Amino acid sequence: MPLGLLRFALNKKHPEPRMFREPDALKSSYDVVIIGAGGHGLACAYYLARDHGITNVAVLEQGYIGGGNTGRNTTIIRSNYLTPEGVRFYDESVRLFKDLSEDFDLNLFYSERGHFTFAHTDSALNTMRWRAEVNKHMGVDSEVVDRETIHEACPELDLDCGGHLPIMGALYHAPGAVARHDAVAWGYGRGADKRGVEIHQKTRVNDIRVEGGKVVGVETDKGFIHTGKVVSAVAGFTPRITEMVGLRTPITIQPLQACVTEPLKPWLDTILVSATLHVYVSQSSRGELVMGSALDPYELHSTRSTLDFTESLSGHLLDMFPFLSEIKVNRQWAGMADMTPDFAPVMGLTPIDGLYLDAGWGTWGFKATPVCGKTMSYTVANDRPHELIEPFSLSRFENYQLVGEKGAASVGH
Amino acid sequence: MKIIHCPVNGPRPMQEFAYGGAFREMPDPATASDTEWGDYVFNRDGAPGVKREWWYHLASGVWFVAERDTLRDRFLRTYLYNEGEQPHD
Amino acid sequence: MTDAPGRLPARSGEWINRDQVVEFSFEGKTYRGLAGDTVTSALVAAGVRTLGRSFKYHRQRGPLSVANHDVNVMVDDGARTNLRGDVLPIHDGLTLKAVNTEGGLGSDRNRHINRLAKFLPVGFYYKTFHRPRRLFPFWERRIRALAGLGTIKRDAPRAETPKRYDFCDVLVIGAGPAGLSAALAAASRGARVVVVDENARAGGSLTHQWAGDDGAAGIRDELLRRVAAESLIDMRMSTTAAGYYADNWVALVDDVRLTKMRARQVVVASGCFEQPAVFHGNDLPGVMFGSGVQRLLHRYAVRPFRRAVVLVANSDGYRVALDLIAAGIEVATVADLRPEGETGPLATLVEQAGVTVRRGCGVYEAMADKQGELCAAVLAPVNAQGELDASRGERLECDGLVMSVGWAPAGNLLYQAGTRMDYADHVQQFVPAELPDGVHAAGRVNGVYELQQQLVDGERAGLAACVALACFSGQIPEQPRHEGASPSHPYPIFDHPKAKNFVDFDEDLQLKDLLNACQEGFDNIELMKRFSTVGMGPSQGKHSNMNAVRILARVRKQSIMATGTTTARPYFHPVPLKMLAGRSFNPERRTSLHERHRLLGASFTHVGDWLRPEYYRSSERRRDDLVVEEVRSVRNGVGLIDVGTLGKIEIRGPDAATFLERIYTGRFANTKLGRMTLALRCDESGVVTDDGIAARFGDDHFYVTASTTRTGAVVQDMQHWLVRWKLDAVVINATGHFAAMNLAGPYSRHVLSELTELDLDTAQLPFGGVAMAEVAGVPARIMRVGFVGELGYEIHVPAQFGGFVWDRVMQAGKRHAIRPFGVEAQRVLRLEKGIPIVGTDSDGLTNPLEMDMEWALAMDKPLFIGQRSLEILRKRPSERRLVGFCLPVGHDGARIRESHLVIRDGDICGRITSVAFSPTLNRIIGLAFVAPDQAAADTRIDIRGDGGGMVAATVTKLPFYDPEDLAQAGAAALKEVS
Numbered sequence A: 001m002p003l004g005l006l007r008f009a010l011n012k013k014h015p016e017p018r019m020f021r022e023p024d025a026l027k028s029s030y031d032v033v034i035i036g037a038g039g040h041g042l043a044c045a046y047y048l049a050r051d052h053g054i055t056n057v058a059v060l061e062q063g064y065i066g067g068g069n070t071g072r073n074t075t076i077i078r079s080n081y082l083t084p085e086g087v088r089f090y091d092e093s094v095r096l097f098k099d100l101s102e103d104f105d106l107n108l109f110y111s112e113r114g115h116f117t118f119a120h121t122d123s124a125l126n127t128m129r130w131r132a133e134v135n136k137h138m139g140v141d142s143e144v145v146d147r148e149t150i151h152e153a154c155p156e157l158d159l160d161c162g163g164h165l166p167i168m169g170a171l172y173h174a175p176g177a178v179a180r181h182d183a184v185a186w187g188y189g190r191g192a193d194k195r196g197v198e199i200h201q202k203t204r205v206n207d208i209r210v211e212g213g214k215v216v217g218v219e220t221d222k223g224f225i226h227t228g229k230v231v232s233a234v235a236g237f238t239p240r241i242t243e244m245v246g247l248r249t250p251i252t253i254q255p256l257q258a259c260v261t262e263p264l265k266p267w268l269d270t271i272l273v274s275a276t277l278h279v280y281v282s283q284s285s286r287g288e289l290v291m292g293s294a295l296d297p298y299e300l301h302s303t304r305s306t307l308d309f310t311e312s313l314s315g316h317l318l319d320m321f322p323f324l325s326e327i328k329v330n331r332q333w334a335g336m337a338d339m340t341p342d343f344a345p346v347m348g349l350t351p352i353d354g355l356y357l358d359a360g361w362g363t364w365g366f367k368a369t370p371v372c373g374k375t376m377s378y379t380v381a382n383d384r385p386h387e388l389i390e391p392f393s394l395s396r397f398e399n400y401q402l403v404g405e406k407g408a409a410s411v412g413h
Numbered sequence B: 001m002k003i004i005h006c007p008v009n010g011p012r013p014m015q016e017f018a019y020g021g022a023f024r025e026m027p028d029p030a031t032a033s034d035t036e037w038g039d040y041v042f043n044r045d046g047a048p049g050v051k052r053e054w055w056y057h058l059a060s061g062v063w064f065v066a067e068r069d070t071l072r073d074r075f076l077r078t079y080l081y082n083e084g085e086q087p088h089d
Numbered sequence C: 001m002t003d004a005p006g007r008l009p010a011r012s013g014e015w016i017n018r019d020q021v022v023e024f025s026f027e028g029k030t031y032r033g034l035a036g037d038t039v040t041s042a043l044v045a046a047g048v049r050t051l052g053r054s055f056k057y058h059r060q061r062g063p064l065s066v067a068n069h070d071v072n073v074m075v076d077d078g079a080r081t082n083l084r085g086d087v088l089p090i091h092d093g094l095t096l097k098a099v100n101t102e103g104g105l106g107s108d109r110n111r112h113i114n115r116l117a118k119f120l121p122v123g124f125y126y127k128t129f130h131r132p133r134r135l136f137p138f139w140e141r142r143i144r145a146l147a148g149l150g151t152i153k154r155d156a157p158r159a160e161t162p163k164r165y166d167f168c169d170v171l172v173i174g175a176g177p178a179g180l181s182a183a184l185a186a187a188s189r190g191a192r193v194v195v196v197d198e199n200a201r202a203g204g205s206l207t208h209q210w211a212g213d214d215g216a217a218g219i220r221d222e223l224l225r226r227v228a229a230e231s232l233i234d235m236r237m238s239t240t241a242a243g244y245y246a247d248n249w250v251a252l253v254d255d256v257r258l259t260k261m262r263a264r265q266v267v268v269a270s271g272c273f274e275q276p277a278v279f280h281g282n283d284l285p286g287v288m289f290g291s292g293v294q295r296l297l298h299r300y301a302v303r304p305f306r307r308a309v310v311l312v313a314n315s316d317g318y319r320v321a322l323d324l325i326a327a328g329i330e331v332a333t334v335a336d337l338r339p340e341g342e343t344g345p346l347a348t349l350v351e352q353a354g355v356t357v358r359r360g361c362g363v364y365e366a367m368a369d370k371q372g373e374l375c376a377a378v379l380a381p382v383n384a385q386g387e388l389d390a391s392r393g394e395r396l397e398c399d400g401l402v403m404s405v406g407w408a409p410a411g412n413l414l415y416q417a418g419t420r421m422d423y424a425d426h427v428q429q430f431v432p433a434e435l436p437d438g439v440h441a442a443g444r445v446n447g448v449y450e451l452q453q454q455l456v457d458g459e460r461a462g463l464a465a466c467v468a469l470a471c472f473s474g475q476i477p478e479q480p481r482h483e484g485a486s487p488s489h490p491y492p493i494f495d496h497p498k499a500k501n502f503v504d505f506d507e508d509l510q511l512k513d514l515l516n517a518c519q520e521g522f523d524n525i526e527l528m529k530r531f532s533t534v535g536m537g538p539s540q541g542k543h544s545n546m547n548a549v550r551i552l553a554r555v556r557k558q559s560i561m562a563t564g565t566t567t568a569r570p571y572f573h574p575v576p577l578k579m580l581a582g583r584s585f586n587p588e589r590r591t592s593l594h595e596r597h598r599l600l601g602a603s604f605t606h607v608g609d610w611l612r613p614e615y616y617r618s619s620e621r622r623r624d625d626l627v628v629e630e631v632r633s634v635r636n637g638v639g640l641i642d643v644g645t646l647g648k649i650e651i652r653g654p655d656a657a658t659f660l661e662r663i664y665t666g667r668f669a670n671t672k673l674g675r676m677t678l679a680l681r682c683d684e685s686g687v688v689t690d691d692g693i694a695a696r697f698g699d700d701h702f703y704v705t706a707s708t709t710r711t712g713a714v715v716q717d718m719q720h721w722l723v724r725w726k727l728d729a730v731v732i733n734a735t736g737h738f739a740a741m742n743l744a745g746p747y748s749r750h751v752l753s754e755l756t757e758l759d760l761d762t763a764q765l766p767f768g769g770v771a772m773a774e775v776a777g778v779p780a781r782i783m784r785v786g787f788v789g790e791l792g793y794e795i796h797v798p799a800q801f802g803g804f805v806w807d808r809v810m811q812a813g814k815r816h817a818i819r820p821f822g823v824e825a826q827r828v829l830r831l832e833k834g835i836p837i838v839g840t841d842s843d844g845l846t847n848p849l850e851m852d853m854e855w856a857l858a859m860d861k862p863l864f865i866g867q868r869s870l871e872i873l874r875k876r877p878s879e880r881r882l883v884g885f886c887l888p889v890g891h892d893g894a895r896i897r898e899s900h901l902v903i904r905d906g907d908i909c910g911r912i913t914s915v916a917f918s919p920t921l922n923r924i925i926g927l928a929f930v931a932p933d934q935a936a937a938d939t940r941i942d943i944r945g946d947g948g949g950m951v952a953a954t955v956t957k958l959p960f961y962d963p964e965d966l967a968q969a970g971a972a973a974l975k976e977v978s
Helices: A003-010 A039-052 A084-104 A122-137 A147-153 A181-194 A235-244 A307-320 A366-382 A387-392 A404-408 B034-042 C039-045 C109-119 C133-146 C177-188 C214-229 C290-300 C315-326 C345-352 C412-416 C451-469 C511-519 C525-532 C545-556 C577-581 C594-599 C623-636 C656-663 C708-725 C748-753 C799-816 C823-832 C867-875
Strands: A032-035 A057-060 A115-119 A142-145 A169-173 A198-200 A205-211 A214-220 A223-226 A230-232 A252-261 A271-274 A279-283 A289-295 A328-339 A346-349 A355-359 B003-006 B010-013 B017-022 B050-057 B062-069 B074-079 C017-026 C029-035 C074-076 C095-098 C163-173 C193-196 C233-236 C240-245 C249-253 C258-268 C272-274 C287-289 C307-312 C330-336 C357-359 C361-368 C374-381 C394-397 C400-404 C407-409 C420-424 C429-434 C439-441 C502-504 C602-607 C610-616 C639-642 C647-652 C676-682 C688-698 C701-706 C730-733 C738-744 C770-775 C778-785 C792-798 C881-886 C901-904 C907-918 C923-930 C940-944 C950-956
Touching: A003 C109, A032 A039, A039 A057, A039 A181, A039 A355, A039 A366, A057 A181, A084 A122, A084 A181, A084 A366, A084 A387, A084 C133, A115 A122, A115 A147, A122 A142, A122 A169, A122 C901, A122 C907, A147 A169, A181 A198, A181 A366, A181 C525, A205 A235, A230 A235, A235 A252, A235 A328, A235 A355, A252 A307, A271 A307, A279 A307, A289 A307, A307 A328, A307 C577, A328 C577, A346 A366, A346 A387, A355 A366, A366 A387, B003 B062, B003 B074, B034 C867, B050 C708, B062 C708, C017 C039, C029 C039, C039 C290, C163 C177, C163 C249, C163 C451, C177 C193, C177 C214, C177 C233, C177 C258, C177 C451, C214 C233, C214 C451, C240 C412, C258 C412, C258 C451, C272 C290, C287 C290, C290 C307, C290 C315, C290 C400, C307 C315, C307 C361, C315 C330, C315 C345, C315 C400, C330 C345, C330 C361, C330 C374, C330 C394, C345 C357, C374 C400, C407 C429, C439 C451, C502 C511, C502 C545, C511 C525, C511 C545, C525 C545, C594 C602, C594 C610, C594 C799, C610 C623, C610 C639, C610 C708, C610 C823, C623 C639, C623 C823, C639 C799, C639 C823, C647 C656, C647 C708, C656 C701, C656 C708, C676 C867, C688 C708, C688 C770, C688 C778, C701 C708, C708 C730, C738 C748, C738 C778, C738 C799, C748 C792, C748 C799, C770 C799, C778 C799, C792 C799, C823 C907, C823 C923, C901 C923, C923 C940, C923 C950
Parallel strands: A032 A057, A032 A230, A057 A198, A115 A271, A230 A355, C017 C095, C163 C193, C163 C258, C193 C233, C258 C439, C287 C400, C307 C330, C307 C400, C330 C357
Antiparallel strands: A115 A169, A142 A169, A205 A214, A214 A223, A252 A289, A252 A328, A271 A279, A279 A289, A346 A355, B003 B010, B017 B050, B050 B062, B062 B074, C017 C029, C074 C095, C240 C249, C249 C258, C272 C407, C361 C374, C374 C394, C420 C429, C602 C610, C639 C738, C647 C701, C647 C730, C676 C688, C688 C701, C738 C792, C770 C778, C778 C792, C881 C923, C881 C950, C901 C907, C901 C940, C907 C923, C940 C950
């Protein structure tokens, strides 16, 4: 038992203050307004305050802290991307993640588990090798491994997947990790709040006022706020924000579903992904198997669940782990993923002066949380894109300079 | 699972259908500027609302137009492109 | 062997069979129960009070709801884990142990955690273990090991369960009085009704809460008789409505299968969950819900204790007290939290039985004996603030403590269906305020508690469903409104300095945990849930969410309505993966020649859904050698490959040529009859998506091929454009109609000429020519192709004749040592010919310019898909170029493979897309993306191979083999077959 817990027994009153204040009312103006109190928005606020000294910041959230995709994802963190720009970006995120628990003095349960992406075909194996080669080139620990290595890491796995599409090999990414997703948002929220940032929950943005091509303020359900800088970090709600200012983007919204089983004693240490079987699975520190699959195949701005999702996911999971037949699925849910044509984010400046986008996260937003905060805060503070996010500008589409993450056309989470 | 009314086959479960994207008019490639063309190729009206979309009945190969509320996932109307009201943008 | 001291004499309506004794074991001891018993009822009958350990503090737990609304009794039967003892039927030989113990239920080594509770406040794991960082893995392992409930069974078999699709007019969820009444009303109007209930028998609250009431028993029997007599009602017991999905698609789970029910109307009559009073020790074995006690008494004739204190805040509690008295259980007192007490006749009846009713009195704490089980309750009066005055506490010995203080609607499916639920003060619960179309609610879930009213409410809902179905148009009864005192107490929650007053039994959350969560800023319902984990356990908040909302509302000084609830998501009860998975169904496609390949020793590989021969094990030699042999036989003699998996698309109609002009990059309008053309496709952004050939067999008839794995998408997309352009043509996916084989090699003409009358002379059928003719007497489409770089003929015949034609070709080829070859040899052959494969030598962003295929683009056409984007791309500097390369003969450096990178000055500038040893050129050749300035022939490129070893390669003009195209023209000299 760590000594840190002593104080809870020795104090009569629970010795913990609020993690975030509840500000009374909106001020009439802020230097920066961030829309969305998910991990990204709060991280941006945190680094704006900590690294750039900008503390007159309001984070506006229509729901509650971390209630969007921050709290709905399957918490996987990795940097084994395909393109050098992707690898560089996510690798920085992983680096930042590792320090967060100590930075925040809040245990995020950042847990390196190792991450396997299975290849069931020759062409998938080629893609895995492509990623591994790029990763190694960029100094990221990834390699293509054979069946024996997979078996050693996860002896429970049926490598033949019931005889259907046997696993031929995998991309193994040792730094692949999981973390307590909610706590990431709370940690950033607490840190931002401590530095003077105001977090306004249940505050809805109804409009962004633009004059002469420049942001001048934000209309909320609690009144108008003057500001010259607005950061949109709202994932599945991005098109609603960009529509307010007539900004055209390629972002479309598709639901991404997930589910958990009942808690089980730990048995699965690694994170396993099969794009072919549309399964990714890890075991949380509570003991639940946390599972996801591919995006729902059509546009929808809703977090409804479908039965088809758990049916097909369960079938494929049992192809991999037949002995889980009697294990029960406890709960399913969904998030709204903001997809782009090239499976890479849209970040940075926009044609509207003072409007900054942190969007297009598709299914990868959680793992980018820290680096997004870092780079977006830099971009807002300096009004020029951080070099790590330059390849992800909105203008790349009209310039036909798409990011090659789609090159692999592989599903990854 | 949702039910979709195929204009040819009647009500069928969603798994028999594929989404074909938003209904969009292609600009005249001869007159569209590069920017206009890029906008057509990549950009979408991503905000929720009642949208006109293409749907495909996989089993019978029927393409049709659906008007769907993308917030509530409700199909309001489906019709064949050349038989329904002439969609226009 | 233990007897059953708790078993009561037989009573009417009991669910057990006294003639059938069942022997089972629990925690190493053997017990006897009766058929019909659940694990919980049998163990309680046997006098066992502690049935499980809690999740976090490993506290002893006994039965609570006996309805699967909590997980106090979770067991493992050796094959399955996390089984709910409340509802698990016993059978002979069943061997059980409690989950989540270390060393058994009695001596669980983790029980000491209970004493450490004050060190482990809500969210304690966020507050420590992370410093120093290097120790976190140690703590994490400890924490993970303590978390979790059951243990997986690594050697359990894959269970394959059937699934069923079903349809009905009205699905009624819940076979209680309201549900049965609804079913009868709907069936009486001609609706086909299915009633589901998770319980083994129908009757709902009539089998426990009302079971002690003689009048109610009569109603139950009458309802069940009428239901049994109604042919339109299909009763399905032991069936859980696990989730509601769009368009009244309801997942029904029974012991055998998942049924996907499409209901035209749904009536939710799912009742409610009893809610605990929150006081110190409210989780001790011996503390139970009133409804839980009634389930034991009436269904299983089991008496859970001898002397009970009954804590009440509603009429239901008095009924429980009367049931206890009738069962011979001493009621020490009835403590009514309400200062005014019970106003109806029930209190009188209780008092007439000699029981003291204390009004305005609550339980301050429950006390445990040395065994850790309930031995006494301390009662205290409720003061004006609604708190308990501990200074006036009074201790009463008891081995049972019954809580009957309120309910929460079992509204999970209603929420999932999108129902708006509002908090109704007169019943102190959420009730449906706005139901979606096709969904109805009745009974307690609808806030209707009185039995006669429930019957009326059920009838109303059943008839309302019929109105929606247009099979009834008469008068519908008004929705009854609950009269009198609320069945639920607004705040049955009491502080205690020693805490252990549990709100959530699954997660071991005490009142202070939720208060502390609020203090830390997690003071809205969703954040409270996420921080404290309230409601996140296996019972999904059935017994805890409502009290959490009450606590939060009080902290925030706001209404319950303003506080809101968390979102209810599937599943109502957890559903086994096997039920969701059903039978494993992974279809694969085989060509009509599959059996031939098998007999020839093919080693198959998956290509999409298809199985294709990768190579043939024609001898004992190694795979690579066999592939080389196959390649040589094509180069020097003749080979035959099954290409039946290729997409084959018929395009017919007056606009067929116009259509192809727009779909593909090349020219088709002027394609002559009997000729074929490359068919290269792009998407609208100019990315290459597929290629094939388009053969013209008539003015309005083209026959097009597409890649094996993309055919479905290609056809779908073609049909889409056809509709959008309103062209007069049809597109038919004829892939399965035809068997297809490619006869290739210098001797292919010799072989084919033996089987057809068609003049195969180049003058008549040149390279790129196509014809319809008979082959071996079978109508065939013959196309002179050159994919492998040799003289070759694709022969497409109706699928049913495929085997016959294959056999005849093989026979005719014997003289020339014909040999079947697989996709691996074909891959090498086409690589030698320098032909890129879309999807292998291109990726999701590759355009034809980068593949050096500008020649295939008819940019001056009026329109083709991708054309406008290619015009834009043409103006931009290209970033990469696909080129051929080769290694020196005898390369013995690092092995290079697909996806190895081309490196220049330490930067990535390309990658290998295809690489193979060429038997024909006797060296390693390949295709690679390189920087545009490396694309000229003879440029040296550096590839990082296996183990990081750098390999120098030379860019080579394509094709590697036969640059003059003599072979495919049939103009090369014939060689002797070795």
